[in-house]
Amino acid sequence: MQEMVLDMGAKLFAEHADASFAAHPDDVTEGAVAWLAELWDQVEELGLPLALPTEVQGGFELPPTTALGLVRLAATQAIPLPLGETMIANWLLAHAGLPPAEGPASLALGPTLDGDRLTGTAARVAFGRHAQTVVLLVGDRLVRATGATVTDHSHNIAGEPRDTLEWTRAVETAPASVDEQTFRLLGATLRSQAIAGSLDAALSMTVAYANERQQFGRPIGRFQAIQQNMAVMATHVAAAGAAADMATDLLPDALVGTGAFSAAAMAAKIRTGEAAGTSAPIAHQTHGAIGYTSEYRLHPLTRRLWSWRDEWGREAEWSDALGKRVCTLGPDDFWPFLTRMGALA
C-alpha cells in the first residue's frame, strides 16, 4: 500500500516535471512561479491533502513517512505546490475538530486573535496567494482562516510565493494541541523532507552528468577528485533523508508533546540544512558552467535548497534550541536523552 502510494506519487510528479520547470519565471527577481492548476486538481482528486488524518476523521491515515514521502517526491521534480502545507493543515484541523481545508492550504503565524477576528498580518506565507485556507496558531488556539487579502506579493529565491496576508472576515478556532515551537517544527519537517527530495534529485543529476560529460578523453566521473566530491555529497544526501524520516516517524508525538518530535525535528532541520549547504556547491562544481545556466534543470533544485534551509528556522536557530535543551539536562542525561530519541523523560 505504502509502496503503491509512493509509486503513484513518483509517476504523477514525473509527468508534470516539464510543466513544473516551465512554470518558473525566467527572472526570479521579477515574479513567482505559475500555479499548476491542473496538477493541483489531480492532487485533490487523489485525496492527497487528506493523507494524514485518521479514517474516522475522513482521512487516509497513511504512515507519516509515506504521506511526507510524497512531499519529498514532489521536491525531486521541483513541483511548486503547497502539498505538504495542505497535508499538515488538514491533520491539525482534524485533531482540533475543525473542518478540513478548502482547496490548497498553508500554515502561518503572526496575527493575534480578537474574538473570531484576526488582527495583524502573517508574513512569508508559502503560496499565500493560492491558499484558500490558512491554518494559524494564535496563542493556544488553532485558527482556520479563509478569504485572505494579499498585502504583499513576494517569493523565495526559487520563485515560490511567500506572501504577506491579512484577514477581515470571521475565522473558526479551536483549542490547539501544539505550541508555537512545535507548529514551526511541523513546517521545518516539511522543509526537511523537501530538502531531502531535492538533494536526491540533485545527486542523481550530478552522477548522470559526471558519467556522461567527457574531458581529457574520458567521463569526468572517472577522476578521483570528482569521485571523492560525489561521495561526500552522497553521504550528506543519505544523512538528510535519514534525518527527515527520523522526525517524520515521530510526527504523532507532536500532538502529545513529550519533546521527542521537537528534538528530532530540530535535529532534522539542522542536518538537512547543513547537507543542503554542502551538497549544492558540489552539484554545481561538478556540472561546471552548464549547471549555472537558466536552461539547465539543476537550479530549480539548488535554489530551493538555498531557500528551504532558511525557512521555518535555519540551522543556527534550531541548534540554539536543541543545545539549550541538552545543556539544561546536563551531562548525566545527555546519553539517555539521545537514546530516548529526544523525549524529555
Add this chain to the structure above:
Amino acid sequence: MRNFLDFPAPPILPRQDDLRRDVRAFLADTLGPDYGANDRARSWNGYDPAFSRKLGQQGWLGMTWPETYGGKDRSPLDRYIVVEELLAAGAPVAAHWIADRQSGPLLLRYGTEKQRRDILPRIASGECYFCIGMSEAGSGSDLAATKTRARKDGSNWILKGTKIWTTYAQHAHYMIVFCRTGDTDDRHGGTSQLLVDLSTPGITISPILDLSGEHHLNEVQFDDVRLPASALIGQEGQGWNLVMGELAFERSGPDRFLSSFALLNDLIRVLGTAPDQSSVRAIGRMAAHLMVLRQMSRAVAGKLARDENPPLQATIVKDLGALLEQEIPEIARTLVPVEPIPGPKQDFAYALARTLMSAPSFSLRGGTREILRGIIARGLGLR
C-alpha cells in the same frame, strides 16, 4: 543506486528498555564513580579482561549467536543496545571487542563445526580474544597486495610473512590472517583466511608505540609457522570475500561515531547548564549530528537483523561518523580555554589530550576515508 542511500528506522523490540536499563545498572556498578572522562575517552581501546569476563557472565558477548555456541540467540538490535551503552560509557571493551564484533561472526558463518564449538563459547564467556591480520607494511589500503603466504606441506599450512598495526596482538589468543595461498593473476583470487593460534611456535610479536607513547599496536612476524589443515576458514581461495564480509561488520557499528563521545559529554559538564550562545549552538549542532548518525547506524543494525548485508550504508555511517569524531575535539578546544595535558588525571584537559591524539586514527582504522569514499563513488555508479 538509490537503495543504498535508504536508512529505514528499525523496529523497537519488546524488552529493549529492560535490557538497556540492565546494561546501565551493570556499568554504573562495575565501572564505579571514579571511572572518569579520561578513562572513558579511551573509548574501545581500554583493555580489561576482568571486565570482559563480567560481560560474558551477563550473556552480553556473542549474544546473537545460537545457544549451541555459547550465544543467547538475541537479535542484532539487542546487541546494538548493549554495544552502544558500552561505548557511551567508555567501558574498557578492547579485550573482547574484535572477537565479538567480527571474528566470532566470521567463524559462525564460515568456520568448521570444530572451530565453532571450540572457540565461540570462549569468546562468549569473555575469555578468548582476537586480533585482525589484514594490514602489512606494503599492504594498507591496498589489501589485495598482501604478501604473507601460506603454502601446503602435506596436510599442514606453513605461514610466512609479517602483519602490522595489529591492535592488542600482545594479548590476543588468535589472529585471523588474510594471506596468499595460491598463484593467480587475479589479485583477489588465491587468497584465504587462516585461523592462527598465537601460541604456535615461530610467531614474534613486537610492540609499536603510538604517537602518545601507548602500546596498542604491534608487528607480528610469522616465520614458517606450521598450522594444521583445520586452520583454513571457509574454502581455499575464498579469502577476499571473507575479508570483505568482516569489514562490513567492522564498519557498521556505533564504534564508528562514538569514539569522541566521552569528550563531548565532558564538554557539556564543563560548560554547565547555561553556557554562552556560541557554546549552546555548537552543542546543539553536535547533538543533531549524533542523533542522525545513531538513527543511520540503527538502520544498518536493522538490516543486519533481517540478514541483509548493507556494506554501502555501513561505509556511509563510518565516513560521516569519523568526521564528527574528529570534529568534536576541535570544537571542544574552541569552547573551553584550557590546553590539552597528557597524563592519567580525569579532568577535561586530559580527556581532550587523549581524544586529540587518538583522532587521526579514526579515519584510518577500518578503511581510510579515501578508500571509503571510493567505495561510495562506485556504489553511485562512477567508475
